[in-house]
Amino acid sequence: MSINKFFLLLYVFIGVVPVFSAADKSVTQMLYLQILNGIFIFYFLFFINKKNKLKFFENLKSFSFVFFLLFFCWALMSTSFSINKVESFRALTLIVTYLTTIPILYFLIHQIDGIKRFFVNMIIFLLTIEILTVISPYLFDVIVYNTYTYRSQAYSGLTGNINIAAFSILLKLPFAFYETINSKKTAFKVFNFLLILTGIFSIFTVLSTRGAILGLLFISLLLIFYKTLLFYRKKITFKSFLKIILIITLPLIFNVIANNYQIQFSSQNELNNLSNRLETVVDFEQASNNQRLRYWKQSFITGISNPIFGIGIGNWKLKGIETDQKKMKNYVVPYHSHNDFLEFFAETGLMGLIFYTAFIFFALIALIYFLIKSDKAHPILFYLILVFIAYGIDASLNFPFARPIQQMSFFSILIYSIFILKNEFGFNDSFALLKNKSMLSVFLIILFLAPLSLYSSIKIYNSSVQQVNLLRQFNFNLFNTPLSEIDTYEMDYPNISETTIPLNSFKGVFYLKAGQIEKAIDLFHKGRQSNPYLMINETYLGLSYYKLNMKDSSLYYSKKAFKNQPNNIAHYAHYVISLSMNEDTLGIKKAYDEIKKIREEPEIDNIYYLAIANLLDKDESREFLDDTAKNLLQSDETDNLTRANLYILEYGREKVIEADILYEMGEQLFSENKFLEAARKFEAAGKINPLELPYFMNAANAYFQISNLEKALENIDYVINNSKTQNGKAFYIKALIYIEKGKKYRIPACKLLRQSAENGFKDALNLGNVYCR
Structure with a gap:
C-alpha cells in the first residue's frame, strides 16, 4: 500500500479513534486530525519532491478550498463582535483544522493511482464497519436478553451518537446502491445488496432517527425517478429497469415488515413503530420538532438582526440561551441551531453563510451540470449527487460541521467528486486569477496556523477530560474532589463547558460546598463574564449571599435568575429561600404559581409548602391550603416531608409536634x-x-x-x-x-x-x- 493511501485511510477512518476519556468524542477527533495534519506536513516538507509540492500549491486554487478559506477569514473577522472571544477561538480551531485538512485530502485523492476503484471500496468497507458496530450490540441484546433498548447509545457504533450514526450510514448508502446496480460481479452485487438491507434496518429500526428515515426515503424516490427517466429515454432496458426497481424497493419493503415484527422485543414498541415514528415528523407539538422550529426561527432572526458579521463565530450557543431562556428546561441549552446554515448565518452574517454554502454546493452544481449535459456521464455521478442531498438534509436538521467523523467522509466524497469531473470531463475547478505566489502565502499561513491550532486542540482536549469529572459531580451533587486538585484544572481556555456552564462556575460550587463563600462569589462573578446569559451564576450568587445573611443581594440575584429562566427548579428553590429570608409569603406564592404553569414535579410542592410552613402560624397558613394541598394530603404518593409541611400549615407547628410526641x-x-x-x-x-x-x-x-x-x-x-x-x-x-x-x-x-x-x-x-x- 502506498503512503498516500495509508494517509487517506487514516483521515477517513477517524471514527475508530477512541474517546480517550474526553467529555465529547469530537474533541478527541479534532486533536487527532491536528496531529495527523502535523505528521503529513512534516512528510510533505521533507519527503515529497518539488514537482508534487508544486501540484499541492496548484490545488490550493481550487474553488472549494478558496470558498472555505474565505469562510475562515470572514469567521475570523466576526470575532470582533463575539460575546465570548475565547469560545470564538475555540470554534476557529475546528475551522483551521478543516482548512488544513481539505488541501491535504485534495492532494492525496489526486495523487493516488487507481483512486476511482480504491475510493469506492474504501467507503464500502467503512460503511460495512459502521453497520456492524451498530447492529452487533442490538442483536446481542435481542438474542441474550430477548429485548433491546429503544434508541440506546450502545447502538451508536463508531460515532458515539445514534443520530450521527444514522446519517453517517445514510451518507454512504448511495455507494452501496451504485455497486449493487452497476457491479458486474455477482459476489459484489450480493454483498452490497446485504449492506443496503442492513443499512436500512439500522436506520429504520435500530437507530430510528426520523431525519435519516426521511432522507433515506427521499433519496430512494429520487433514485427511482432517475432510473425511470433513463428507462423512458431508452437508456436502459426494461429488464435492467425492473432489476433496479427491485434493488431499491425490496430492502425498504423487507425493513417495513421487519420493523413491525421486531416491535415485540421492545418494551417501548409504540415508540419504535416506524409509522408512529414518522407521524411525529409533522407533529409540531412534539417536543423535539417544536424545539428545532424555535431554534431555526431564533437563528434566522439573529442573522437578520446582524447581517454583516453576525454575533461572532462559535457564539450561537451563548446567544441562543438569551433567545430561548423562557423555554429552557434547567440547563438544557440550544448548543446548536440544529441547522448548520442558519447557525453560520447567525454567527457570521450573510457573507459567511454564502462562503460556506458555496464551498459545499460548488461541486454539487458541477455534478448536476455535467450529468444533464453529457449523454455518456459516468454512472457514479447521480449517486454522488445523492450523497450531497443526504448531507444537505443532515446539515439542515443537525450540526455535522461540529462532528469531524462526518466531515472527513463528506470532505473526501466532495473532493472525489471533483476528481471524477476532472477525469471524465476535463473540469477545471481552479480560480484562474490566483497566482502561485499568493498560494505560497496561503500555504505559509497554514503552516503558521497549524501549530497554534494544535496547541489550542491540546488545551481543549485536556479541559474536556477534566470536565468529565466536573459534570459528573455537578449532576450528582457530589463535590468530593479536593480543592487543591480543582485549582489545577483549566478554567480560562476554554472558559465554558460542553453544556455552556462556565468552568469558573463549577469551581465556585466546589468552593461554596467547602464553605469558602467569598472565594465562591468571586468565581461566580468570573463565570458571569464567560456566559452572561445562563443564570447559573446568578442563582448561586443568591444562595451564597443567603449564607452570608445578606438579604438584599441574595434576593436580587436569585430573583434575576428565576425571572429570566423560570423553568428551572434550582432557580425556583434559591429564589424561594431568598424570599423566605425576607418573610415574603406573597412572593413565594407568586413564584410557586409561576413555575406550576410550566412543570409539575413533586419537589416544587415540597419546596413551597416547606417555605410557607416555616414562615406562617396556623391561622395565617390556612389561606394557603388550596385544593392542590388538600389533594396532596389525601394522596399516597405524597412524600413524608411534603405531608409534614402540609400538616403544619393545617394545624400549626406546635400541635403537629405535640401529636407526633403522643x-x-x-x-x-x-x-x-x-x-x-x-x-x-x-x-x-x-x-x-x-x-x-x-x-x-x-x-x-x-x-x-x-x-x-x-x-x-x-x-x-x-x-x-x-x-x-x-x-x-x-x-x-x-x-x-x-x-x-x-x-x-x-x-x-x-x-x-x-x-x-x-x-x-x-x-x-x-x-x-x-x-x-
Missing part, C-alpha cells in the same frame, strides 16, 4: 404490651391531627389486642372511610376484628380479606386460604 409514646407503650395506654395515646394524637390516618390504624390495632372490638372497629372504620385510595392493611385489620367477633361475621370477614389481598396485602391471602375455604 404517637411516639403510644408506639413505645405498644412495644411494652401496654395496649390500653397505647390506644389512648394514639387516639389523643388523632384528635390533634385527624389527617394522619396511621394514628387511628394503630389505635384500632391496640384495642384489638385487648379484645375491645367496638373501639377497634370505630377506629379502623375511620381509616377506611377517610382514605383516598383503598388501604389493604386497614381491610385486613377489620377482617381480623370480624373473625374475632365470631362465625356469623365469616362472610364479611372473607370479603374484607379478599379486598385486602387485591390491594397488595399478602398476609390477607394466606389467611383467606385457611379461613375462607
Whole structure:
C-alpha cells in the first residue's frame, strides 16, 4: 500500500479513534486530525519532491478550498463582535483544522493511482464497519436478553451518537446502491445488496432517527425517478429497469415488515413503530420538532438582526440561551441551531453563510451540470449527487460541521467528486486569477496556523477530560474532589463547558460546598463574564449571599435568575429561600404559581409548602391550603416531608409536634404490651391531627389486642372511610376484628380479606386460604 493511501485511510477512518476519556468524542477527533495534519506536513516538507509540492500549491486554487478559506477569514473577522472571544477561538480551531485538512485530502485523492476503484471500496468497507458496530450490540441484546433498548447509545457504533450514526450510514448508502446496480460481479452485487438491507434496518429500526428515515426515503424516490427517466429515454432496458426497481424497493419493503415484527422485543414498541415514528415528523407539538422550529426561527432572526458579521463565530450557543431562556428546561441549552446554515448565518452574517454554502454546493452544481449535459456521464455521478442531498438534509436538521467523523467522509466524497469531473470531463475547478505566489502565502499561513491550532486542540482536549469529572459531580451533587486538585484544572481556555456552564462556575460550587463563600462569589462573578446569559451564576450568587445573611443581594440575584429562566427548579428553590429570608409569603406564592404553569414535579410542592410552613402560624397558613394541598394530603404518593409541611400549615407547628410526641409514646407503650395506654395515646394524637390516618390504624390495632372490638372497629372504620385510595392493611385489620367477633361475621370477614389481598396485602391471602375455604 502506498503512503498516500495509508494517509487517506487514516483521515477517513477517524471514527475508530477512541474517546480517550474526553467529555465529547469530537474533541478527541479534532486533536487527532491536528496531529495527523502535523505528521503529513512534516512528510510533505521533507519527503515529497518539488514537482508534487508544486501540484499541492496548484490545488490550493481550487474553488472549494478558496470558498472555505474565505469562510475562515470572514469567521475570523466576526470575532470582533463575539460575546465570548475565547469560545470564538475555540470554534476557529475546528475551522483551521478543516482548512488544513481539505488541501491535504485534495492532494492525496489526486495523487493516488487507481483512486476511482480504491475510493469506492474504501467507503464500502467503512460503511460495512459502521453497520456492524451498530447492529452487533442490538442483536446481542435481542438474542441474550430477548429485548433491546429503544434508541440506546450502545447502538451508536463508531460515532458515539445514534443520530450521527444514522446519517453517517445514510451518507454512504448511495455507494452501496451504485455497486449493487452497476457491479458486474455477482459476489459484489450480493454483498452490497446485504449492506443496503442492513443499512436500512439500522436506520429504520435500530437507530430510528426520523431525519435519516426521511432522507433515506427521499433519496430512494429520487433514485427511482432517475432510473425511470433513463428507462423512458431508452437508456436502459426494461429488464435492467425492473432489476433496479427491485434493488431499491425490496430492502425498504423487507425493513417495513421487519420493523413491525421486531416491535415485540421492545418494551417501548409504540415508540419504535416506524409509522408512529414518522407521524411525529409533522407533529409540531412534539417536543423535539417544536424545539428545532424555535431554534431555526431564533437563528434566522439573529442573522437578520446582524447581517454583516453576525454575533461572532462559535457564539450561537451563548446567544441562543438569551433567545430561548423562557423555554429552557434547567440547563438544557440550544448548543446548536440544529441547522448548520442558519447557525453560520447567525454567527457570521450573510457573507459567511454564502462562503460556506458555496464551498459545499460548488461541486454539487458541477455534478448536476455535467450529468444533464453529457449523454455518456459516468454512472457514479447521480449517486454522488445523492450523497450531497443526504448531507444537505443532515446539515439542515443537525450540526455535522461540529462532528469531524462526518466531515472527513463528506470532505473526501466532495473532493472525489471533483476528481471524477476532472477525469471524465476535463473540469477545471481552479480560480484562474490566483497566482502561485499568493498560494505560497496561503500555504505559509497554514503552516503558521497549524501549530497554534494544535496547541489550542491540546488545551481543549485536556479541559474536556477534566470536565468529565466536573459534570459528573455537578449532576450528582457530589463535590468530593479536593480543592487543591480543582485549582489545577483549566478554567480560562476554554472558559465554558460542553453544556455552556462556565468552568469558573463549577469551581465556585466546589468552593461554596467547602464553605469558602467569598472565594465562591468571586468565581461566580468570573463565570458571569464567560456566559452572561445562563443564570447559573446568578442563582448561586443568591444562595451564597443567603449564607452570608445578606438579604438584599441574595434576593436580587436569585430573583434575576428565576425571572429570566423560570423553568428551572434550582432557580425556583434559591429564589424561594431568598424570599423566605425576607418573610415574603406573597412572593413565594407568586413564584410557586409561576413555575406550576410550566412543570409539575413533586419537589416544587415540597419546596413551597416547606417555605410557607416555616414562615406562617396556623391561622395565617390556612389561606394557603388550596385544593392542590388538600389533594396532596389525601394522596399516597405524597412524600413524608411534603405531608409534614402540609400538616403544619393545617394545624400549626406546635400541635403537629405535640401529636407526633403522643404517637411516639403510644408506639413505645405498644412495644411494652401496654395496649390500653397505647390506644389512648394514639387516639389523643388523632384528635390533634385527624389527617394522619396511621394514628387511628394503630389505635384500632391496640384495642384489638385487648379484645375491645367496638373501639377497634370505630377506629379502623375511620381509616377506611377517610382514605383516598383503598388501604389493604386497614381491610385486613377489620377482617381480623370480624373473625374475632365470631362465625356469623365469616362472610364479611372473607370479603374484607379478599379486598385486602387485591390491594397488595399478602398476609390477607394466606389467611383467606385457611379461613375462607
